[in-house]
Amino acid sequence: MGKEKLRNDATCLNCGEQVQHRFCSYCGQENTETSKNFYHLFVYLFKGFFHYDSAFWRTIVKLFFKPAALTKEYLSGRRVSYLAPIRVYIFTSFLTFLIISLFPSSEPVKSINTKTSQVNEIVSSAIDSLHLEEKSMEGLTKTGILSEQTKDTLQKIIHSELDSVQTAINAKAKASAPSPASIEDESQVTRKADYWFMRKWMKVKEENTDEEIRQKFSDSFTQNMPKALFLFMPVFAFILFLFHDKKRWNYFDHGIFTLHYFSFLLLLTLVLFFIDKLYPLIEYHPILDWIYLLLKGAGILWMIYYFFPAHRRLYEQPYVKSFFKCCAILIINSVLLFLFLVVIALYTYSTIE
Template sequence: MTPACLNTTCRNCNATLTGEYCGRCGQRDGRDDLTFGELAGEVFEDFFRWDSRIWRTLLPLLFRPGFLTAEFIAGRRARYVPPFRLYLIVSFVLFLVLSLTAGDAISIRGDADLSPHPAAQGQVTGDSGSEPVIAPSAVGAARGEGTAGAHIGFSLSDEDSPRWLQDLDQRLENNAGKLQDDPDGLVQLLFDHIPQMMFLLLPVFALLLKAAYLFSPFHYLQHLVFALHFHSFAYLLYLLGALLHYWFPSLAMRLPLLLVFVLYLPLALRRAYGSPLAGATARALVILVLDAFLLLLAFAGLTLLTLALM
């Protein structure tokens, strides 16, 4: 026992100490009068120590697709960061970095003219001032050719719709005008709720996995663990892409990351579930397409909800 560790029993579980660490609970024995440097060292010890759980988790997460889920299913879990904690850490770092750079990366012009353009209304007044005639520019607008001005209009309800839908439609129309005065407000509100939206989509992704492996012996919890690992990797990849975009705006610098993302899922399915490469690839393509559709649908719903609550 080192001179700094003079206790004979663990102060956490009262087990007899035979070294610097307790053989029962694993707590390290140390002095009561820790210095600030020692305290800071304990905080960062796990991160900088090569054999720590963080590095034993991050390295296979990045370079061995599906390995962590396979280890979890096999029951080898203590040596790695738990999946849920890993997801929370990675998502916290991602959205923290994005929030710090959002002001430079996201910009919406607030001087755009959102008022109805005469041509967009589909009519102009003739010389007599009494008879409306169809403007040629309105025909072009109807064909999708565009006009100099743009009118934002939408309606979710009609007179026969339920009262709550009419109220929602009215709130959306009223708040749509705020976009001209404070366009960044909507972006900020959206950004504040995206982490919650992504978290709620995790069980849905696990359901897609469950459907893809409907007749397999794997349980829903194991699919959820795979979803946590896959999204943790996707967040790290997106974080790398965001940093590359911040430093190197060229799109060519980020295209390889998209290829890595597409290839990662079938390789992860192959290792975690033992699927043949062809079967894993087919399942991965279906899952990615469905997940992208659900993501767009959820984002559209979040946008409408945020606009209604502005």
């Protein structure tokens, strides 16, 4: 990079100051020719990659094999030799979810002819469902879509729902009885949620097969995962903040550790994903089968175990105390993450069309 031809003009193009050597002493910009041909562009990208690569690989090695070492280096002020934590996370998150999205999540249909009857059933069901709102229960029963027993059951459910709604309305009108009204309100909210879910399901079923629904949900959920993890990281850092000395460790320190830890999880997820995708392409052999199982098992164990040495080395606490803190932190965050993913799943489900 330093062998590029310098400009004859010693005036910096960025700040206008005089450049004494190759780099401007005021803004740091290199005083080289701005006009480049394709060759220079190719060389620039190639050299730029490997120049970036030195810091990148140094960062990745420490992140992957030395738990908390990268965080300690950053917090101690040694930052130039490594990538910034947020850049590491953005890079690993983008690369992981991009590569995962490039691979199909389900097997394509190998034979259409063998499933002709199923296709006909789907088409018939879709045609009927398009006019479902125009048919009454009596009409559906006469055409054979509903049995008499099913019709009676649906009518009972509808009457029960109407009675429940009327009861809730009457309960609201009685100001002297707040507790029963509160119970009815909660019951009504639950019924509305069930009604919304079933209505959404029937609407989606009108235009999609079960396989298409699963595919759309999987694709949309995968697209929402980067945003979900990014939003969950402050929660993870806050739990760390609650479990440690507030005078010694501030929220920023926990945030840096969280960025590195989540970057590691994403990176290892990508490695395990590659192992799963590459293994079927290799010709079967018993030894290779054992190697695959060992690599997969070692990766999963390392993902689970990594947090314990990382926590102990960063916060410098005794083994037993650090172990119990790690267990509590992971359990709390696992529960919160599960609830968070449920919300993301419901949001994903609501966006399916």
